[in-house]
Amino acid sequence: MLDPKLVRESPDLVRTAIARKHLTVDLEAVLAVDTAWRAQLQEVEQLRATQKAANSAMAALPKGSPEFVAKVQEMKAVSAQVKERDATLKVTEDKFREAMLGLPNLPHASVPDGAGPDDNVVHATHGDVNAASPHALPHWEIPGFERLFDFGRGAKVTGAGFPFYIGDGARLVRALLSFFLDEDAKAGYVEVNPPIFVNAASATATGQLPDKEGQMYETTPDHLYAVPTAEVPLTNFFRDEILEEAALPVKRCAYTPCFRREAGSYGKDVRGLNRLHQFDKVELLKWVHPATSYDELEKLRADAERLLQKLELPYRVLLMCGGDLGFAQSKKYDLEVWGAGQKRWLEVSSCSNFEAFQSRRAQIRFRSRESGKPELVHTLNGSGLAVPRVLAALLENNLQADGRVRLPAALVPHFGKEYVSF
RNA sequence: GGAGAGGUGGCAGAGUGGUCGAAUGCGCCUGACUCGAAAUCAGGUGAGCCCGCAAGGGUUCCGGGGGUUCGAAUCCCUCCCUCUCCGCCA
Numbered sequence: 001m002l003d004p005k006l007v008r009e010s011p012d013l014v015r016t017a018i019a020r021k022h023l024t025v026d027l028e029a030v031l032a033v034d035t036a037w038r039a040q041l042q043e044v045e046q047l048r049a050t051q052k053a054a055n056s057a058m059a060a061l062p063k064g065s066p067e068f069v070a071k072v073q074e075m076k077a078v079s080a081q082v083k084e085r086d087a088t089l090k091v092t093e094d095k096f097r098e099a100m101l102g103l104p105n106l107p108h109a110s111v112p113d114g115a116g117p118d119d120n121v122v123h124a125t126h127g128d129v130n131a132a133s134p135h136a137l138p139h140w141e142i143p144g145f146e147r148l149f150d151f152g153r154g155a156k157v158t159g160a161g162f163p164f165y166i167g168d169g170a171r172l173v174r175a176l177l178s179f180f181l182d183e184d185a186k187a188g189y190v191e192v193n194p195p196i197f198v199n200a201a202s203a204t205a206t207g208q209l210p211d212k213e214g215q216m217y218e219t220t221p222d223h224l225y226a227v228p229t230a231e232v233p234l235t236n237f238f239r240d241e242i243l244e245e246a247a248l249p250v251k252r253c254a255y256t257p258c259f260r261r262e263a264g265s266y267g268k269d270v271r272g273l274n275r276l277h278q279f280d281k282v283e284l285l286k287w288v289h290p291a292t293s294y295d296e297l298e299k300l301r302a303d304a305e306r307l308l309q310k311l312e313l314p315y316r317v318l319l320m321c322g323g324d325l326g327f328a329q330s331k332k333y334d335l336e337v338w339g340a341g342q343k344r345w346l347e348v349s350s351c352s353n354f355e356a357f358q359s360r361r362a363q364i365r366f367r368s369r370e371s372g373k374p375e376l377v378h379t380l381n382g383s384g385l386a387v388p389r390v391l392a393a394l395l396e397n398n399l400q401a402d403g404r405v406r407l408p409a410a411l412v413p414h415f416g417k418e419y420v421s422f
Numbered sequence: 423g424g425a426g427a428g429g430u431g432g433c434a435g436a437g438u439g440g441u442c443g444a445a446u447g448c449g450c451c452u453g454a455c456u457c458g459a460a461a462u463c464a465g466g467u468g469a470g471c472c473c474g475c476a477a478g479g480g481u482u483c484c485g486g487g488g489g490u491u492c493g494a495a496u497c498c499c500u501c502c503c504u505c506u507c508c509g510c511c512a
Contacts, residue, residue: 004471038472038473041471041472041481042472042473042480042481044481045471045472045473045480045481045482046480046481048480048481048482049480049481051492051493052481052493054492054493055440055441055492055493056440056441057441058440058441058492058493059440059441059493060440060441068492071492072492072493073492074492075492075493076492077492078492079491079492079493242469363470372451374469
């Protein structure tokens with residue numbers, strides 16, 4: 001959510017931001033609701049002031065006295081009026097909130113212009129894509145793939161997109177998670193093991209609700225939501241709290257399975273491990289002082305990149321353009337790993353600065369040393385990393401002539417051996 | 423899952439229909455005292471929103487929501503959570 005004062009006082013800024021994100025929002029309607037809301041609020045508050053004054057006066061009067069009785073009669077009318085106007089106000093307030101929630105976050109000045117994915121800027125490329133294994137295959141075509149990653153039985157037991165990981169497949173998942181968490185801990189992120197179901201209030205604070213409920217799995221009869229990412233429980237950890245400035249930046253990481261219903265499917269994008277309804281991911285989260293959030297974004301990106309470097313995987317960093325930025329982000333980098341078999345870039349991390357967009361909605365603040373007053377923190381998050389696509393890239397890029405997969409040195413201690421056999 | 427108790431400011435803890443954003447204590451901040459500190463004394467010390475250039479004014483918030491009433495922290499309904507005991511259980 002944006003600062004209502006900013007919208008009110010600098011609507012042109014917001015208009016420009018909406019245009020840069022290539023979204024269409026009726027800002028005039030938002031401003032009109034705002035004006036109406038404030039007028040109604042003032043009216044109700046004035047009536048309440050009348051009530052309170054009468055209250056104090058009545059407290060000093062003898063209960064049964066004629067003055068008292070007269071006052072009661074008089075205030076009955078005011079009371080009825082308050083009730084009526086307050087009901088109207090609440091309706092307007094809901095509209096106002098809804099309108100505010102419909103406004104996207106402002107892109108940062110350093111975000112390039114562009115309409116969509118084709119306009120993203122390649123910020124950096126690491127590793128040699130052309131030096132890929134001559135034996136590379138799309139991972140789902142590797143002989144014996146289904147023995148380690150059983151999609152058929154997963155579909156029988158649960159549904160498409162819920163594979164079983166078996167033997168070295170399961171062991172690889174565990175090794176990657178262990179590697180990620182250990183590395184993230186070294187970078188100063190405190191490991192958290194959060195709940196993987198969240199309530200509606202939490203899903204609302206991070207923006208999954210009210211618009212995207214179709215993308216989450218919901219439980220009955222308790223109406224909890226299976227987390228689409230650890231970002232949701234992690235960000236909500238400090239919801240409605242005021243942190244000490246000295247505690248910032250707070251850095252945490254969490255592994256959770258992630259559950260996504262993903263309404264549409266996109267042909268070859270969904271083959272093999274590329275796109276699943278359930279997958280494993282380690283998420284990095286930071287709560288930072290507003291003055292430092294863009295430095296912190298660069299550090300966050302570096303922390304995620306280091307993981308790919310240690311895994312010796314070729315990857316590139318995309319700086320997302322305005323049109324591909326996403327609703328809530330001010331600035332975002334995507335990390336894409338090279339799948340030598342598919343000959344495609346696979347997104348494995350998305351590192352974003354949300355500025356105060358999430359923290360305003362979630363009311364996460366810190367007490368400013370300077371002013372002594374609470375201020376909103378900036379929140380950042382990024383994957384560190386998503387397992388299945390990293391796994392896919394490892395399998396494809398490191399496939400040997402003998403059909404085995406050789407693992408990078410960094411992973412060997414976690415996996416316990418150097419080769420994966422199918 | 424069953425029975426009981428309870429949710430009040432940073433913490434502890436009063437308040438059971440009116441002048442209560444809320445006593446008191448602790449904590450914290452400022453000042454006095456001191457070479458400095460402790461102790462002591464005095465004062466201050468919640469968050470949000472609206473109006474206002476500001477000074478300031480108004481209003482909301484006592485777990486959430488709804489109701490009764492001229493008026494609710496206080497009465498009623500409902501949901502959530504915590505604690506104690508019992509049951510079940512990885």
